[in-house]
Amino acid sequence: MASSKVFGLLCMSVFLLTHNSVLASFDYGDALTKSLLYYEAQRSGKLPPNQRVQWRGDSGLKDGSDAGVDLVGGYYDAGDNVKFGFPMAFTITMLSWSTIEFGSKLEAKSELSNALDAIKWGTDYLIKAHAAPNVLYGEIGDGDSDHECWQRPEDMTTPRTTFKIDEQHPGADLAGETAAALAAASIAFKDKDSKYASELLTHAKELFEFARDHSGVYQNSINVAGKFYSSSGYEDELLWAAAWLHRATDEKTYLDYLGQAGNTGGARTVFSWDDKFIGAQVLVAKKGNSNVKKTPGGLLWFLPWNNLQYTSTAVFVANVYSEYLNAKHAAIQCPGGIVQPKDLADLAQSQVDYILGSNPGGTSFMVGFGTKYPTQVHHRAASIVSIKKDAAPVSCKGGFDSWFNNNSPNPNVLDGAIVGGPDENDAYTDSRSNYQMAEPATVSTAPLVGVLAKLA
Numbered sequence: 001m002a003s004s005k006v007f008g009l010l011c012m013s014v015f016l017l018t019h020n021s022v023l024a025s026f027d028y029g030d031a032l033t034k035s036l037l038y039y040e041a042q043r044s045g046k047l048p049p050n051q052r053v054q055w056r057g058d059s060g061l062k063d064g065s066d067a068g069v070d071l072v073g074g075y076y077d078a079g080d081n082v083k084f085g086f087p088m089a090f091t092i093t094m095l096s097w098s099t100i101e102f103g104s105k106l107e108a109k110s111e112l113s114n115a116l117d118a119i120k121w122g123t124d125y126l127i128k129a130h131a132a133p134n135v136l137y138g139e140i141g142d143g144d145s146d147h148e149c150w151q152r153p154e155d156m157t158t159p160r161t162t163f164k165i166d167e168q169h170p171g172a173d174l175a176g177e178t179a180a181a182l183a184a185a186s187i188a189f190k191d192k193d194s195k196y197a198s199e200l201l202t203h204a205k206e207l208f209e210f211a212r213d214h215s216g217v218y219q220n221s222i223n224v225a226g227k228f229y230s231s232s233g234y235e236d237e238l239l240w241a242a243a244w245l246h247r248a249t250d251e252k253t254y255l256d257y258l259g260q261a262g263n264t265g266g267a268r269t270v271f272s273w274d275d276k277f278i279g280a281q282v283l284v285a286k287k288g289n290s291n292v293k294k295t296p297g298g299l300l301w302f303l304p305w306n307n308l309q310y311t312s313t314a315v316f317v318a319n320v321y322s323e324y325l326n327a328k329h330a331a332i333q334c335p336g337g338i339v340q341p342k343d344l345a346d347l348a349q350s351q352v353d354y355i356l357g358s359n360p361g362g363t364s365f366m367v368g369f370g371t372k373y374p375t376q377v378h379h380r381a382a383s384i385v386s387i388k389k390d391a392a393p394v395s396c397k398g399g400f401d402s403w404f405n406n407n408s409p410n411p412n413v414l415d416g417a418i419v420g421g422p423d424e425n426d427a428y429t430d431s432r433s434n435y436q437m438a439e440p441a442t443v444s445t446a447p448l449v450g451v452l453a454k455l456a
Contacts, residue, residue: 139224
C-alpha cells in the first residue's frame with residue numbers, strides 16, 4: 001500500500017470526484033492530433049517545409065543578435081510574442097514525459113513523430129540558449145513592451161532583448177528546469193536518435209551542476225521575468241532535475257542528491273511550471289488531505305488565472321501514478337479510504353471530458369475541438385489575419401484597433417490550444433480581452449498529450 005503523505009492532491013481529488021462522476025466519451029484521437037498541432041502554431045523562427053499550421057510564417061529571425069548568439073527558434077509562450085525560458089523548459093519536460101510514458105500509444109495513433117518534433121523544436125532552442133556550461137539565455141523580448149502592442153509574430157516591432165543567467169547572475173530554478181527538460185528529452189529520443197539523446201544529456205548534466213553550485217531564483221538576475229513568471233524557489237527544480245537525470249543515467253550521484261535533500265515538498269496541492277515537487281515525488285515513487293476544490297460542474301479548481309494549466313498537470317500525474325500503481329499491484333491509502341489505480345484513471349478521464357465539453361456550458365475548452373469552443377482566444381497570431389492572406393504590416397497600436405477590439409471570431413483557429421478555462425462556478429466568457437479565461441499557454445496542453453494518447 002502506497003502512502004498518501006506526498007499525494008494529498010491525488011487523494012482529495014479522487015474523493016471529490018470519482019465517487020459520483022459519470023464518464024463521457026469523446027474523439028480523443030482528434031483531440032490528441034490537435035494538441036500537437038497547437039505547438040506548430042506557437043513556433044518561433046524559420047518554419048520547416050513540413051509545417052502543417054499554414055497560417056503562420058517565419059518570425060524572430062534575428063533573436064539573439066544583440067548578444068551575438070543565435071537564439072532563433074523555440075516557442076512563444078502563450079498569446080504573446082515573448083520567449084520565456086522557464087515555462088518553455090517545463091513545457092518540454094512535460095511533452096517528453098508524455099512521450100516517455102505513453103510512447104506506444106502515440107505510435108499507435110501515428111502521432112509519435114509529431115510529439116518528438118514538438119519536443120525537438122524546443123530542445124534545439126534550449127541547446128542554443130545554453131551557450132556555455134554556466135551560461136543560459138532565459139528570455140527573448142520582455143513582457144511589458146510586448147503587451148503594449150498587438151501584432152503578429154511575423155510583424156514584431158518590439159525590442160527582442162536577450163536576458164541570461166551566469167555565475168555572477170544565477171538562477172538555479174531556470175537552470176534546473178532546463179536540465180530536467182533536456183534529461184527527459186534524452187530519454188524520449190534514446191531509441192530514435194541516440195546521438196542527439198547523448199547531446200541532450202551532456203547539456204542536462206552541465207546545467208544541473210550549474211544550478212546546484214549557483215543558488216538563487218532567476219528573476220533576481222532576469223528582473224523582467226519576475227512580473228510574468230516569478231519563481232517561488234529553486235529546491236523543487238533541483239529535485240526535479242536530479243530525478244530526471246537519475247532516470248536517464250541511473251547514476252548514483254543523482255540518487256544521492258535526492259536522498260540527501262532536506263526539502264522534498266511534503267503534501268502539495270499544485271503541480272505547475274513553478275512548483276515541481278509533485279512531479280519529482282511521482283518520479284521517485286516509481287522505484288493527506290489538501291485544499292483542492294471543485295466547481296459545481298466537477299472541474300478541479302485551483303486558481304482563477306488559467307486554472308486549466310493546473311487541472312491538466314493534475315490529470316497527468318493521476319494517470320501516470322495509476323500506471324505505476326498498476327505495475328506494482330498497489331493502491332494509495334488516503335485518509336478517506338483506499339484509492340485504487342482505476343480511481344485515478346477515472347479521475348483523469350473525468351477532467352479531460354470536462355475540458356473537451358462535458359460541462360454545464362457544453363463548451364470545449366480545447367480550441368478547434370467539437371462544435372462549440374472559444375472563438376475569441378487571447379492570442380496575437382490567431383486573432384490577426386494570416387500574413388499569407390494579407391502581407392500588409394500590422395502596427396503596434398494598429399493591432400489593437402483593427403483586431404484586438406474587433407468583436408468577431410479570430411480569423412485563425414488555434415487548434416489544440418487549451419484556454420485558461422471557466423471560473424469557479426463553471427462560467428466562461430468568450431472575450432479576447434478576458435485573458436484570465438481566454439489566453440492559452442504551452443504549459444497547459446503539454447501534460448494532456450500523453451493522457452489523450454492513452455484514452456485514444
